[in-house]
Amino acid sequence: MPELPEVETVKLQLQKYVVRHKIISIDVKNRKVFQGDEKLITGATFTEIRRFGKVLVFDLSNGYSIISHIKLTGQYIYRGPNLKNTPTLSKKVVGGVPGTHTHVIFNLDHGGILYYNDVRRFGWIKIVKTKDVVDFDFIKKLGPEPFGKLTLEEFKNIISKTKRVIKVVLMDQSKIGGIGNIYANDALWESKILPSRTSNSLNEDEQKDLYKAILKVLETGMKYGGASELSFVTPEGSEGSYQMHTLVYGKQKTKCKRCGTIIVKTTLGGRGTYFCPKCQK
DNA sequence: CATCATACCTGTTCGC
DNA sequence: TGCGAACAGGTATGAT
Incomplete structure (x- = not known):
């Protein structure tokens, strides 16, 4: 069910909460979900978040990007400063944050925390150089987007x-x-x-x-x-x-x-x- | 190359 | 009420 509108919603909210903030540390709980060396991006700052179809790309200040697909049950959840409406966490966040289904935790410089939860663990997070994002297989094969090149x-x-x-x-x-x-x-x-x-x-x-x-x-x-x-x-x-x-x-x-x-x-x-x-x- | 079935997972819902 | 079976659906992969 996460499709273009859902992923766009994630992008827009995360732009408010994590862009311009630095990653102090990354706690990787699951190596199937987080694929790559977190040392490459520790200390870097989020500069921009892009969406290609259902895929999210987090660009960082040091020439690297995080590419992520939430598939069916992946959830990016932010807790920390600036949170609007301080909403109670939906019960759809099974186990809470951090909880049984939290696989990656990004600790940010302003005390904010970005969690990645995924019950079925179909989703993934990968690190690539920003210049290689457009050559990433899924993005390379992606057809034109509604609201974009799809005339x-x-x-x-x-x-x-x-x-x-x-x-x-x-x-x-x-x-x-x-x-x-x-x-x-x-x-x-x-x-x-x-x-x-x-x-x-x-x-x-x-x-x-x-x-x-x-x-x-x-x-x-x-x-x-x-x-x-x-x-x-x-x-x-x-x-x-x-x-x-x-x-x-x-x-x-x-x-x-x-x-x-x-x-x-x-x-x-x-x-x-x-x-x-x-x-x- | 194009098309199609299956694997990947587990919480929730359904049927008996 | 309890319990196992079926269901939910995005994509990589192997088969046709």
């Missing part, structure tokens, strides 16, 4: 070139960067297109409607601070609220918001797929 024309090109199922194509990071299961389901509902349609079968109007729907649902996701359906939390330790505003994701057995027909759940490409059998065609 309508480019989108049409991408989806008309394959006859795979449209929903699977939307989630293929090498085709388009940043869309995952929640927003793929919602964008297809918004544009009234069945998730099982063949990618190259969409007509001009459908291509345009889907393109616009993708931008719309991602924008809505960002507005609500992401979706905390499963385990996503913001660096402030609170939950996003898009899960309360999904259009069709997770809505099986309830009425379609548009036509009242009962929403159906199936599986496509191994993932939960939700759609209205009447108004999506």
Whole structure:
């Protein structure tokens, strides 16, 4: 579920809390999660945070960068000075911070602490030279991003070139960067297109409607601070609220918001797929 | 090259 | 109520 809107939310909050601060020490609890030599970046200062699709890049003052993917259950949590709203930690932070699922702890110069928690340990943190970030395999293979290089024309090109199922194509990071299961389901509902349609079968109007729907649902996701359906939390330790505003994701057995027909759940490409059998065609 | 199934993990939900 | 099975989904990998 962490997709473009969730990762963007993490980026925006961490920019407020860690940029311009120096890493005093790093406590690595899990070498599968933290891959690399922390000595290379100890003493360096965070200068900028970037996002490529669902990947975060923390640039540092000494020519190195931290690249990190939170996958399904990774959580960056900040505790310390300047914390707005001093939110109580969401119970989705299983074990708390630091706790059973805390794998890395960054201690900063102003007394702030950045924790990385990850229940399933699918996520990872790697160190590369900043100049090599663009050549990092995942980033190199990433397709164009909504709100970036993904123009309508480019989108049409991408989806008309394959006859795979449209929903699977939307989630293929090498085709388009940043869309995952929640927003793929919602964008297809918004544009009234069945998730099982063949990618190259969409007509001009459908291509345009889907393109616009993708931008719309991602924008809505960002507005609500992401979706905390499963385990996503913001660096402030609170939950996003898009899960309360999904259009069709997770809505099986309830009425379609548009036509009242009962929403159906199936599986496509191994993932939960939700759609209205009447108004999506 | 393109496509597809499976592995990676464990907390939570589901079904009996 | 209890307990095992199924489920959740992003991506690397190997198979086809």
